[in-house]
Amino acid sequence: MEPDVKDLRGRERFRVKQKLSGSFGAAEVTLIDVAEEGAQVEHAQPLRLATKGRLWFKRADVSVSLHAFVVWSRLSKTPNEFGKYLYRSGLRFDEGAGNFPQTMQVLTDYGVIERDDESLNRKRKRIEEREQDKAGKPIVRQVATESDISPDQVLLIQHARARLKENFDEAHKWYSRAYFALRDGRTASSAELMKYPEDVLAVWEYLERSVPLATIKRVFDQGSGRNR
Numbered sequence: 036m037e038p039d040v041k042d043l044r045g046r047e048r049f050r051v052k053q054k055l056s057g058s059f060g061a062a063e064v065t066l067i068d069v070a071e072e073g074a075q076v077e078h079a080q081p082l083r084l085a086t087k088g089r090l091w092f093k094r095a096d097v098s099v100s101l102h103a104f105v106v107w108s109r110l111s112k113t114p115n116e117f118g119k120y121l122y123r124s125g126l127r128f129d130e131g132a133g134n135f136p137q138t139m140q141v142l143t144d145y146g147v148i149e150r151d152d153e154s155l156n157r158k159r160k161r162i163e164e165r166e167q168d169k170a171g172k173p174i175v176r177q178v179a180t181e182s183d184i185s186p187d188q189v190l191l192i193q194h195a196r197a198r199l200k201e202n203f204d205e206a207h208k209w210y211s212r213a214y215f216a217l218r219d220g221r222t223a224s225s226a227e228l229m230k231y232p233e234d235v236l237a238v239w240e241y242l243e244r245s246v247p248l249a250t251i252k253r254v255f256d257q258g259s260g261r262n263r
Contacts, residue, residue: 047071049139049148057092059103059126066092068151071136073103073127082108082124084187085194090126097141102129104194107245125243129198184250192246192254195238206237213240 048070055066064076074090086105093099108124115121128135142148199206213236217225228248231239235251242251 048151049143050151051148053094053147055092055094055147057090057099059090059124060086060088062088064090067123069139069148071139073106073125075123075125077111077121077123079119079121081110081122084108084185085191087129090128094142094147095145097138097145099135099138101133101135103127104129104191106191106242125245127241127243184253188246188250189254191242192238192251193258195241196234196255196258199234199237199241206234209240210234210237213237216240 048068050068051066057064057066059076059078059082062078062080062082064078067075067077069075076090082105084105084107088103089100090103091098091100103126106125106127108122111121111123113120139148143150199209210233214229217229217236219225229236231248231252232255235248235255238251239246239248
């Protein structure tokens with residue numbers, strides 16, 4: 036599968052300028068930033084990986100309700116103004132965006148959100164710094180065993196794989212993004228990562244690179260073994 040350059044569209048993110056509260060399932064959340072394919076939220080109680088729910092929020096005459104699932108979640112390193120540590124989680128919309136892009140434009144017009152032009156540059160810089168750091172160290176290869184992979188991670192990977200299997204165009208899009216990002220990398224580690232199968236790279240990019248490629252490959256291999 037040779038990816039098309041046109042598929043390598045940066046994931047434009049919009050940061051929230053005015054407080055935007057809502058809910059994800061039973062959890063109260065505050066939105067940090069949004070994109071056509073997902074959102075980053077802040078919340079008091081932990082959320083497990085692969086948790087599914089409906090993200091809902093409302094501002095003036097704009098109401099949003101979309102099915103989503105948790106791609107990553109972590110406790111913040113710094114407390115808020117009240118001295119409390121909150122969780123931040125990345126949500127991926129588990130359905131077509133529908134008219135959400137138009138909704139984002141309305142929220143932009145209202146001054147609720149604004150385009151974060153630096154988000155992709157910051158992400159690319161962090162990835163490049165990590166790759167450069169790895170390139171200067173001896174490579175220690177570790178093969179994840181089944182006990183090394185949490186059930187939540189397995190469920191997350193399986194869910195992503197099933198979705199992309201059902202949507203060829205979407206799978207091609209995520210593979211293309213991973214392919215070009217790695218192809219344009221400046222370190223030996225990028226070439227090493229490109230050796231992974233296309234479906235593994237697609238899931239890796241779909242999950243915002245929150246799960247190591249080796250872990251995704253291991254889960255794929257385990258699933259293939261059970262189906263024999």
